[in-house]
Amino acid sequence: MKPIIAPSVLASDFANLQSEVEMLNNSQADWLHIDIMDGRFVPNISFGFPVLQAIQRHAKKPLDVHLMIVEPELYIEQFRSAGADTISVHYEACNHLHRTIQQIKATGAKAGVALNPHTSVQLLDDIIADVDLVCLMSVNPGFGGQKFIENTYRKIEAMKDLIIARNSSALIEIDGGVNQQNAPLLLDKGADVLVAGSFVFTADDPIQTIANLKTVSV
Numbered sequence: 310m311k312p313i314i315a316p317s318v319l320a321s322d323f324a325n326l327q328s329e330v331e332m333l334n335n336s337q338a339d340w341l342h343i344d345i346m347d348g349r350f351v352p353n354i355s356f357g358f359p360v361l362q363a364i365q366r367h368a369k370k371p372l373d374v375h376l377m378i379v380e381p382e383l384y385i386e387q388f389r390s391a392g393a394d395t396i397s398v399h400y401e402a403c404n405h406l407h408r409t410i411q412q413i414k415a416t417g418a419k420a421g422v423a424l425n426p427h428t429s430v431q432l433l434d435d436i437i438a439d440v441d442l443v444c445l446m447s448v449n450p451g452f453g454g455q456k457f458i459e460n461t462y463r464k465i466e467a468m469k470d471l472i473i474a475r476n477s478s479a480l481i482e483i484d485g486g487v488n489q490q491n492a493p494l495l496l497d498k499g500a501d502v503l504v505a506g507s508f509v510f511t512a513d514d515p516i517q518t519i520a521n522l523k524t525v526s527v
């Protein structure tokens with residue numbers, strides 16, 4: 310199975326967002342990964358609804374929205390209206406994760422849960438059957454361009470075991486420091502979706518870089 314490739318728009322040139330989105334439309338990218346940061350859950354602020362709406366106007370591919378915000382339940386319907394196809398909330402940011410997952414599903418979006426690098430996958434034991442996507446952070450969230458955390462490989466294996474044990478159809482997404490070198494082992498361990506920001510957007514040829522990731526063989 311070929312991986313789902315989700316370039317992270319966080320690393321794009323915001324001054325030329327339309328042409329960056331059109332480049333992704335013309336590439337083998339499957340989804341556009343959109344990072345929303347609030348300056349509270351993570352020590353950085355990215356962008357909000359107007360920018361997401363602008364991306365949606367030009368994007369021809371699903372928008373995979375990763376909320377790095379506190380109290381995400383307050384904004385689920387607005388993110389859906391602004392164009393999100395998948396909405397992932399952080400386990401660490403939700404007091405009532407089950408309720409928030411149901412809230413996302415009620416909007417018609419796919420529901421994801423993101424885990425910080427220190428958060429055990431076992432904490433998803435009682436919710437994994439209800440989620441469509443698990444986003445394993447392979448860097449501490451908040452910034453692009455960071456070094457990949459090697460313990461992620463072990464987490465993917467544990468996540469895969471849990472998904473199988475609970476008969477879940479959740480996809481495993483890896484977010485942070487993904488590149489051509491670590492992609493084969495990530496897929497071998499069980500990853501389904503690769504998010505890549507700086508690796509794609511700092512490349513001389515982003516379209517070819519996405520194509521190379523898409524054809525990584527295990």
Ligand SMILES: O=C(CO)[C@H](O)[C@H](O)COP(=O)(O)O
Pocket residue numbers: 317319320342344375448449450451452453454455484485486487504505506507508
């Ligand atoms: O969620 C994120 C940061 O919190 C980014 O999606 C992630 O870091 C991808 O960027 P890069 O590929 O440059 O590491």
